[in-house]
Amino acid sequence: MVKKCKYHDSPAIGITAVFKAEGLADNIEGLQGTLDKVYDEMLPMCSGLIGVGRAIAGFAALWYIAARVWRHLANAEPIDVYPLLRPFALGMAILLFPVVINVINGVMKPTVTATGKMVKISNAAIERLLKAKEEALKSTTE
Numbered sequence: 261m262v263k264k265c266k267y268h269d270s271p272a273i274g275i276t277a278v279f280k281a282e283g284l285a286d287n288i289e290g291l292q293g294t295l296d297k298v299y300d301e302m303l304p305m306c307s308g309l310i311g312v313g314r315a316i317a318g319f320a321a322l323w324y325i326a327a328r329v330w331r332h333l334a335n336a337e338p339i340d341v342y343p344l345l346r347p348f349a350l351g352m353a354i355l356l357f358p359v360v361i362n363v364i365n366g367v368m369k370p371t372v373t374a375t376g377k378m379v380k381i382s383n384a385a386i387e388r389l390l391k392a393k394e395e396a397l398k399s400t401t402e
Contacts, residue, residue: 292372292376303361310357310358313354313357314354314355314357317351317354317355318351318354318355321347321348321350321351321354322351324347325344325347325348325351328343328344328347329344
């Protein structure tokens with residue numbers, strides 16, 4: 261007797277749907293390589309735009325800090341340096357954007373590699389489990 265799906269009248273697809281999902285995982289792994297290649301190709305192409313953005317953001321951070329210092333001087337107050345550290349750090353991160361991106365990539369690349377290996381190990385375990393289930397289904401139907 262063929263099992264029917266509880267949502268529609270077609271036969272239940274069972275394990276074959278899982279194998280199709282496995283193909284999706286292969287496509288996702290291929291997507292990671294594609295995204296890496298696009299990143300490597302696009303970063304040099306966007307260098308002019310990145311430079312303009314860095315200049316505008318750096319000027320804005322400098323302007324903000326200067327306005328805050330000017331306000332303290334105009335009010336004859338001592339300059340409070342601690343609240344100015346955050347915009348200064350943001351300004352430095354913006355001005356050093358390529359270095360910051362390289363540091364982030366340097367930290368994240370081993371993480372991506374390690375999780376990729378974990379996914380492969382997990383996929384192998386799932387594949388063994390699916391084969392065992394398929395053999396169990398074949399032995400029960402025979």
